[in-house]
Amino acid sequence: xxxxxxxxxxxxxxxxxxxxxxxxxxxxxxxxxxxxxxxxxxxxxxxxxxxxxxxxxxxxxxxxxxxxxxxxxxxxxxxxxxxxxxxxxxxxxxxxxxxxxxxxxxxxxxxxxxxxxxxxxxxxxxxxxxxxxxxxxxxxxxxxxxxxxxxxxxxxxxxxxxxxxxxxxxxxxxxxxxxxxxxxxxxxxxxxxxxxxxxxxxxxxxxxxxxxxxxxxxxxxxxxxxxxxxxxxxxxxxxxxxxxxxxxxxxxxxxxxxxxxxxxxxxxxxxxxxxxxxxxxxxxxxxxxxxxxxxxxxxxxxxxxxxxxxxxxxxxxxxxxxxxxxxxxxxxxxxxxxxxxxxxxxxxxxxxxxxxxxxxxxxxxxxxxxxxxxxxxxxxxxxxxxxxxxxxxxxxxxxxxxxxxxxxxxxxxxxxxxxxxxxxxxxxxxxxxxxxxxxxxxxxxxxxxxxxxx
Amino acid sequence: xxxxxxxxxxxxxxxxxxxxxxxxxxxxxxxxxxxxxxxxxxxxxxxxxxxxxxxxxxxxxxxxxxxxxxxxxxxxxxxxxxxxxxxxxxxxxxxxxxxxxxxxxxxxxxxxxxxxxxxxxxxxxxxxxxxxxxxxxxxxxxxxxxxxxxxxxxxxxxxxxxxxx
Numbered sequence: 001x002x003x004x005x006x007x008x009x010x011x012x013x014x015x016x017x018x019x020x021x022x023x024x025x026x027x028x029x030x031x032x033x034x035x036x037x038x039x040x041x042x043x044x045x046x047x048x049x050x051x052x053x054x055x056x057x058x059x060x061x062x063x064x065x066x067x068x069x070x071x072x073x074x075x076x077x078x079x080x081x082x083x084x085x086x087x088x089x090x091x092x093x094x095x096x097x098x099x100x101x102x103x104x105x106x107x108x109x110x111x112x113x114x115x116x117x118x119x120x121x122x123x124x125x126x127x128x129x130x131x132x133x134x135x136x137x138x139x140x141x142x143x144x145x146x147x148x149x150x151x152x153x154x155x156x157x158x159x160x161x162x163x164x165x166x167x168x169x170x171x172x173x174x175x176x177x178x179x180x181x182x183x184x185x186x187x188x189x190x191x192x193x194x195x196x197x198x199x200x201x202x203x204x205x206x207x208x209x210x211x212x213x214x215x216x217x218x219x220x221x222x223x224x225x226x227x228x229x230x231x232x233x234x235x236x237x238x239x240x241x242x243x244x245x246x247x248x249x250x251x252x253x254x255x256x257x258x259x260x261x262x263x264x265x266x267x268x269x270x271x272x273x274x275x276x277x278x279x280x281x282x283x284x285x286x287x288x289x290x291x292x293x294x295x296x297x298x299x300x301x302x303x304x305x306x307x308x309x310x311x312x313x314x315x316x317x318x319x320x321x322x323x324x325x326x327x328x329x330x331x332x333x334x335x336x337x338x339x340x341x342x343x344x345x346x347x348x349x350x351x352x353x354x355x356x357x358x359x360x361x362x363x364x365x366x367x368x369x370x371x372x373x374x375x376x377x378x379x380x381x382x383x384x385x386x387x388x389x390x391x392x393x394x395x396x397x398x399x400x401x402x403x404x405x406x407x408x409x410x411x412x413x414x415x416x417x418x419x420x421x422x423x424x425x426x427x428x429x430x431x432x433x434x435x436x437x438x439x440x441x442x443x444x445x446x447x448x449x450x451x452x453x454x
Numbered sequence: 455x456x457x458x459x460x461x462x463x464x465x466x467x468x469x470x471x472x473x474x475x476x477x478x479x480x481x482x483x484x485x486x487x488x489x490x491x492x493x494x495x496x497x498x499x500x501x502x503x504x505x506x507x508x509x510x511x512x513x514x515x516x517x518x519x520x521x522x523x524x525x526x527x528x529x530x531x532x533x534x535x536x537x538x539x540x541x542x543x544x545x546x547x548x549x550x551x552x553x554x555x556x557x558x559x560x561x562x563x564x565x566x567x568x569x570x571x572x573x574x575x576x577x578x579x580x581x582x583x584x585x586x587x588x589x590x591x592x593x594x595x596x597x598x599x600x601x602x603x604x605x606x607x608x609x610x611x612x613x614x615x616x617x618x619x
Binding site: 015018028032050066116119126127134146218 | 482
């Protein structure tokens, strides 16, 4: 058995050291010890009084260095431990331990969440084995609501809400609004978004992108519902069918009510983007086209569709408004791809972020934010949109903060989490204010008696 | 020995050390018979006179090792890790039993003991959805057989051995 090198500098980061061995009766024993590094691959071990050195000589001996930093409020942080499996011998009255293997964990090097993620397969195997032994099936129990939220990635539905709201708000500004149609549109699009999230999870798990990702965050790395065993493939497929069915049902109803060809075309295009976003053979997201698909889907398809079902006409204004909306929603995906990028690359999911250099990724982010705000200003100044949409510029300082945060924490997955959340707040907030700008414009014009367009 | 105490008094202090320790070293044997050690959060129940650990299924290897051989040892060591007034270094030798017939709720009976050590644990538990498998946990129950106590943590003096009847 080959020995391994000891790094004394590394050991200085630990507070306590102990030794473990199996006594002659076969019982494991752990005792406090003192150690010194005698040579690059040897420890000098001093046992405490009461432990006979003859008990340990010639046996396997584990030396474990341990540290935590207790917190004043209770609990602790900075957990780390390092264990060396050693052969131990007596030499000139001293005990000399030669390590041949080491194991351990340092929270500073592998964050806790990642440490947990690395062992998911062990957990699944263990639960499966216990299930077979006990004639039962073990799955993490989160409760029906939490499981549903996790499987569907429900909070991300805000993106759909903003897109529908944007299209309907433009219609509202032009004097068209049917509450029932609006509600049906919202439910139909939300169901489509849920189906999209689940299809995405199914294929990203099957194609390996989510499986390889050992540093997921609340915003990236997928729902992991299949990976954690929260749902079976069969049940996930059923849920996809149910939510797709809801969308198709509502789509068919709206098509009959408002225009068969127009609505059917938009629904067909929407489903093409939803399914082939990750599904083979097209796999848009794996070819650097996922971002465009999201911008197109959440921009023109939903915004124009939501406008059309209210007005039964196509017009330039919703098309123009759909561009900043699509860009904003696309930016959610784009920034969330940053922490995923090493794992996406390993799974040949060649997203834009995977394809571009870090500097280019950030330049594009800046450019897309600037384009979004620039378009909003241009629409207001050229009389395309009411001046109230300029309220969306209120988020510019926040955008600058989020941008800086993303830039500084690039390649630091867990430090980036607040900025991933910030980017979602920014894009959803800006989209919401843009829609709000349209919603308040008409009542304000009536109230003030002047048009709010230049 | 001048520092030798009545065993009952010492045993009370040992129990306090176990109750107030933030971390301990659990040692068991693997399938090759080698000693394997891991730092763990000890949960000592003074009424039942049992030491408990909860172990996530994410770190289930130890559960299988302990089920194979229930003889374990637990070391309480490190003055800064023990909030008790009196500090002793303690090696507990005992028998472990793994409860892994259910993983979602049974371990939660130990939450009051856990909360004493990590008051913020409820906040994490509320966000169970973030780490579903981490909160699927087995319980390791240890019945102490013997304590070896280095009084005041002084390793240069012979330890006191307390056998549990």
